Amino acid sequence: MLDIRLVRENTEKVIDALKKRSEDTSVLDKLLSIEGRRRDLLKAVEDDRQQRNSLSQEIGKLKKEGGDASALLEEAKKVSEDSVSKEAELRDLEILAKNELLLIPNIPHESVPVGRDENDNVEVRRWGNIPEFSFEPKNHWDIGESLDILDFDRASKIAGARFVIYKGGGASLERALINFMLDLHTKEHGYTEVITPLLVNREAMTGTGQLPKFESDLFKLEEGDAKGFLLIPTAEVPVTNIHREEILSGDELPIYYTAYTPCFRREAGSYGKDTRGLIRQHQFNKIELVKFVKPEGSYDELETLTNNAEEVLKRIGLPFRVISLCTGDMGFSAAKTYDIEVWFPAQKKYREISSCSNFESFQARRADIRFKTEGRKGTEFVHTLNGSGLAVGRTFAAILENFQQEDGSVIIPEVLRPYMGIEKISKK
RNA sequence: GGAGAGGUGGCCGAGUGGUCGAAGGCAGCCGCCUGCUAAGCGGUUGUGGGGGUCAAACUUCACCCAGGGUUCGAAUCCCUGCCUCUCCGCCA
Known part of the structure; x- marks a missing residue:
């Protein structure tokens, strides 16, 4: 707002x-x-x-x-x-x-490239070497199914399209990624881990900007006692709302939180897109990074937050690029957004794996999150930032594709081995 | 699911229709005093909106969980909702 x-x-x-x-x-x-x-x-x-x-x-x-x-x-x-x-x-x-x-979007920061759509986004940097294969690299869903670690068919029996079952080494890899990311952010990047509600009320959704404009993207519970609950599309919602209607004291800031949560999205209107694989699911796991900061340093905070997310990919060893979204492609609440895109060999292109934004006071004003500086009268709105650090399912997919071997097995990246106890997922 | 209690300022807590934005205490801040520490004394300390000002001073409206209502007037009475707590039951 x-x-x-x-x-x-x-x-x-x-x-x-x-x-x-x-x-x-x-x-x-x-x-x-x-x-x-x-x-x-x-x-x-x-x-x-x-x-x-x-x-x-x-x-x-x-x-x-x-x-x-x-x-x-x-x-x-x-x-x-x-x-x-x-x-x-x-x-x-x-x-x-x-x-x-509430229907008016945030004002883009002056450093944001002006443009119409994703074609006008600006690449900021690249990291890593794109892997070369002596064979035709397979899609992650083919790899996952043939290793019997992903099961899309049975998931659709249980829930429907755009759901998946992780099995055996797959479940283990997913869990390893979650733990690795959380450990990195809490132990090295200074974030405090939180576990939050996954069902939230309308006020929380309005606070971060999902409502009132984007109701159709959300899953809602409408029966009986459950009436009014909405499933979170990202941990940004519950985590940012932790301090809703609060006046923080200036010396508490900055506050850094990280959270692992499943996320739920309707994906209405994306029927043709990414119908196969892990890229676009109704339910997926994500590690989120959220910051509450004073206005002065908020753009520096965006840089470090983005770096924190990049670090996950660096340690795993997945090639990526960072792009600055143009005015026409940015989300409703954001003043500036960097997307991190990871390389997918089978599609031969970079795909979004993280989105890091500075919302300035836009969410804080909606959610009424302020801070007071000792000795100064009145209060100011904090600046809020968040980013995925990272989308776990997409990271999983990127690992299968980038670390696949000709025999169909997948090498486990070194940083994840302590979490899994194996070096490779192979066919039985 | 059944029975009860309660939501007042940073915190504790008084206030049941009228100069109440709210006693008192604690904490905080400013000053005084005291050769340290502690204590004591005086003063002061909420948020948002409007007007005003270079800025301030100043002024006004609103806010005692939220939303309605009664009234010339509500923290105080009535209704609805939300939340918290206690006991019993159930339950991962």
Whole structure:
């Protein structure tokens, strides 16, 4: 959510931002007209209230002294009654203004490349050598099925399309990845591990920006007692909301959290895409990194957060590149986003494995997360950042493809061996 | 699932219709005093919005879990919801 004052006083900047995102600017006209009326009415209502308050005070005083207050009572009643409709209208306008404001995306940072879609994203750096194979590299789902460590068919019997069963060495590898990533982030990168609810309420989803605009991406529970719960599409939601409606003290910051959670996504509208394999599942595991920081250093924090995510790939030994998303391709709440893309040999291209963003105060304003600096009056909104560190399923897939051998086996990357106790997954 | 209790400022806690943004205590801050420590004394300390100002001062409105209602006036009365706690039952 943007600051309504910014929208009011710096409208051009907001229009510019919307245009860069290829978004319709008409929402803004609507918002501003509502906001204008809201402010006029606020003044009127407050004047009424002031008058009423002072009359009431006199009535109180008079009654205490045993005087006759009936004339004042009459007057006060009139003021009150006259104000009723204004108060109601004001309430409506406040809700309307808030609703409109919630639909406006964040303003991109000045360093973000301007562009229409993913073709205008800018590659920032690459790491690692793309592996060469003396044979035609296979897709990870073929590898996984032939090693009997992934089972898509039976999963679809249990749940449906876009679900998977990890089995044997597959389950072990998935678990190893989770533990390796968590250990790296907690022991070396300074994050505190949290385990959070996977079902959350609407307020939490609104706080991070999934609602109200992206309801169709989410799984919801709608029956009986469960009514109102939504399944998290990312740990960003519960973790960022840990400090919702809190005023942190300045010296608590920065706060770094990491969390392992399953994530649930409807993937409505992506029917043709990635129908096979682990890339696009309704349920997948992810390690998330979340930061709460002071505004001054938040872009440095984005760099280190991104580096922290890259480090996972470096240690495993998977080639990747980092791209800076352009204005048209960035998510709704983000001010700047780096995507990390890992190499998939069978598809011969880089695919997203992490997305690291600075939301500046956009989420903090929605979720009301502030901090107070000792000796300074008032409070400020924190800046929130998050990124995947990493998507576990996609990392799993990348390992199968990049470390596959001609005989169909898969070499386990060295850093994962202590977690698994084996060096290789082979056919039985 | 059954029975009860309760949600007030950073914390504890008083307040049941009227100068209450809220007593008192603790903690914090400023000052005084005390040759250290501790104690003592005086003052001060919430958040958000509007107006105002270069900025401040100042001013006004709202906020005692949330949302409605009654009333000239609500922390205080009524309704609904949410949450917490205790006991019993059930349960990984």
